[in-house]
Amino acid sequence: MMKQLKLTLSPEIAYNDEALAQYIATKISAVNQDDFTIRKLKRSIDARGKNIKVHLQAEVYFNESPPPLLDYKQDYPNVAQAPQVVVVGAGPGGLFAALRLIELGYKPVVLERGKDVQTRRRDLASINKDHLVNGESNYCFGEGGAGTYSDGKLYTRSKKRGSVRRILEILVAHGAVDDILVDTHPHIGTNKLPRIVSNLRESVLQAGGEVHFDTKVTDFVLKEGEMKGVITQQGDKIEGLGVILATGHSARDIFIRLHEQGIYIESKPFALGVRIEHPQQLIDQIQYNCKDRGEYLPASSYSLAAQAVYEGKQRGVFSFCMCPGGFIVPAATAPGEVVVNGMSPSRRNSKFANSGMVVSVLPEDLEPYQQYGALAGMHFQREVEQRSCQIAGTTQTAPAQKMRDFVNKKISGQLLETSYQPGLKSIAIDEVLPPFIAQSLRKGFQLFGKKMKGYLTNEAQIVGVESRTSSPVRIPRNKESFEHVQTKRLYPCAEGAGYAGGIMSAAIDGEKCAEKLVEKYGK
Structure with missing residues (x-):
C-alpha cells in the first residue's frame, strides 16, 4: 500500500x-x-x-518496496559500425547529444578542443596559482564544458523543449545523488561533477562512440550548401551525416571561422558586469531572518532584478549564476584577459556568497563596433576583458572595489578577504566598465539595497569582470528542424549557438538536436 x-x-x-x-x-x-x-x-x-x-x-x-526510482534505463546499443555524426564540443550539449545519438542507433564522434576532465584540473591550478592561461584548457574549455568547474546548478526555465526529469535521471544513473530529483533548485557541485562527466564519457565509449580530446576544429567541410564534416588542427578530415556544433559561448575562433566562410551568424543580446561577493553569513541573515542558519538549512541564495535608466534608456540590471557558499574563479580563455565566474562545491560550505551582477547590453551600445558585423558584441566583450587585465597589472589579478565605495565613487583603501585565488587589486571599477554599465550597476545596487536590507554594504566587494553570461553571437536555426537556416546538415546547439543558458537547457538542446538530425538524415 x-x-x-x-x-x-x-x-x-x-x-x-x-x-x-x-x-x-x-x-x-x-x-x-x-x-x-x-x-x-x-x-x-x-x-x-x-x-x-x-x-x-x-x-x-x-510492507512493500517502492517502484524503481528511475524510469531511465542505461541500456545502450553498440553503434561502433553505425553511421556516424560529428559532435563538436564535450560540454553538456555535446555529451547529451552523443548519448541520444547512441540511443537512436548512430555513432557519435565527439571532438573536444580541451583535455579530459581530470587532466584539465592542472590547467585550472596554473591559472589560479601561476596566472597562466591555457587557451585550450581552462574554466570554459575542456571535457564537461564551463559548467563542470563553474558550479553545477541544474535548474532551468527551459521546460518546453524537453524533459527536465529525463536529464536529471541520466545524471543520477551516472553517479549524481538522487536529491537532485527532489529539490526545487538542484545542485551537484564542482567537486562531484567531474566524476559524473567521466561516467557519461565512458557510456559513449562503451557503446562504440568516439571521444577525442586535444582536438580543435579549425575549419568546416562544405559541399553545395551542406556541412559534410570538419577539419581539425591536426589536419584530419572527419565527416558524417551532419555536424552538431556545441562549442560553448566562448569559442570565439569558431564564430570567426563561420563568419569567414560565409555561414550566416548574427549578433544577439547579452549582459556584462561584475561579480559581487558577500559573507555568506550576511546573506543567510538577510534571507533567513536569523543570526545563524544552523546545521540543516542550506546556504541561502538570492535573485535580484531591476530596471535602471541611463541617458534616457532603460536597461535591466540583474543577478546571474548566484553561488551560495562558493568561490570566484578566473574564467579567461586567452592570455591578456581577466574574466571572473562563480562556482560552489556540493556542500556549499565556503564562507562567501557570490553572484554575477550584470547589465543588459543594447544594440545601440555596439554602434562603435559595427565594422565587425555579427561579431560586434564579441569584440566589445573582449575589449572590456582586456582592459580589466591591463588595469589590474596584466596577470589574473582582478580589479575590485568595495560595494558602497563603488556606489559613492570612492577608491577602496583596503579590500576585503576574498575567495578569488589569483588575488585582487583596488581599482575604481569605472576605469574598467563602460559608463552605461557602471552607472546602471550603481542604480541597481541602490534599488537592491532597499529590497534586501543590509545587501548594500562595504562588507561586500565587486570583482571585475563578469562578461561570459551568454554568447554574444547566435547561429540561427530553423525553429522546427533545428537545422541552420542556410547551411544544411549543420545543427547549432546549446549556449554557443545562443539556444541555452546552463547545464540543463544545454543538455536538453543537445538531445533535441540529435533527434532532429536523425529524423531528417538518418537511414
Whole structure:
C-alpha cells in the first residue's frame, strides 16, 4: 500500500532522514520504522515568515518496496559500425547529444578542443596559482564544458523543449545523488561533477562512440550548401551525416571561422558586469531572518532584478549564476584577459556568497563596433576583458572595489578577504566598465539595497569582470528542424549557438538536436 503525504516541516526534520522517518512514523501511527519506506518527491524552502518552513511531498510504502526510482534505463546499443555524426564540443550539449545519438542507433564522434576532465584540473591550478592561461584548457574549455568547474546548478526555465526529469535521471544513473530529483533548485557541485562527466564519457565509449580530446576544429567541410564534416588542427578530415556544433559561448575562433566562410551568424543580446561577493553569513541573515542558519538549512541564495535608466534608456540590471557558499574563479580563455565566474562545491560550505551582477547590453551600445558585423558584441566583450587585465597589472589579478565605495565613487583603501585565488587589486571599477554599465550597476545596487536590507554594504566587494553570461553571437536555426537556416546538415546547439543558458537547457538542446538530425538524415 502507498500513501501520499504533503508535509510542512522544520529544517531539522526535513533535512535529517532519521528525524523525518520518526516524524512520519508518528504521523501514520506506525509501530516500527521497518514497516514502511519513504520516497521523497519534492522539497522546497519557504523563508517568507519568521520561522522557516520546508514543504515536502513524499510517498510512503507500507510492507512493500517502492517502484524503481528511475524510469531511465542505461541500456545502450553498440553503434561502433553505425553511421556516424560529428559532435563538436564535450560540454553538456555535446555529451547529451552523443548519448541520444547512441540511443537512436548512430555513432557519435565527439571532438573536444580541451583535455579530459581530470587532466584539465592542472590547467585550472596554473591559472589560479601561476596566472597562466591555457587557451585550450581552462574554466570554459575542456571535457564537461564551463559548467563542470563553474558550479553545477541544474535548474532551468527551459521546460518546453524537453524533459527536465529525463536529464536529471541520466545524471543520477551516472553517479549524481538522487536529491537532485527532489529539490526545487538542484545542485551537484564542482567537486562531484567531474566524476559524473567521466561516467557519461565512458557510456559513449562503451557503446562504440568516439571521444577525442586535444582536438580543435579549425575549419568546416562544405559541399553545395551542406556541412559534410570538419577539419581539425591536426589536419584530419572527419565527416558524417551532419555536424552538431556545441562549442560553448566562448569559442570565439569558431564564430570567426563561420563568419569567414560565409555561414550566416548574427549578433544577439547579452549582459556584462561584475561579480559581487558577500559573507555568506550576511546573506543567510538577510534571507533567513536569523543570526545563524544552523546545521540543516542550506546556504541561502538570492535573485535580484531591476530596471535602471541611463541617458534616457532603460536597461535591466540583474543577478546571474548566484553561488551560495562558493568561490570566484578566473574564467579567461586567452592570455591578456581577466574574466571572473562563480562556482560552489556540493556542500556549499565556503564562507562567501557570490553572484554575477550584470547589465543588459543594447544594440545601440555596439554602434562603435559595427565594422565587425555579427561579431560586434564579441569584440566589445573582449575589449572590456582586456582592459580589466591591463588595469589590474596584466596577470589574473582582478580589479575590485568595495560595494558602497563603488556606489559613492570612492577608491577602496583596503579590500576585503576574498575567495578569488589569483588575488585582487583596488581599482575604481569605472576605469574598467563602460559608463552605461557602471552607472546602471550603481542604480541597481541602490534599488537592491532597499529590497534586501543590509545587501548594500562595504562588507561586500565587486570583482571585475563578469562578461561570459551568454554568447554574444547566435547561429540561427530553423525553429522546427533545428537545422541552420542556410547551411544544411549543420545543427547549432546549446549556449554557443545562443539556444541555452546552463547545464540543463544545454543538455536538453543537445538531445533535441540529435533527434532532429536523425529524423531528417538518418537511414
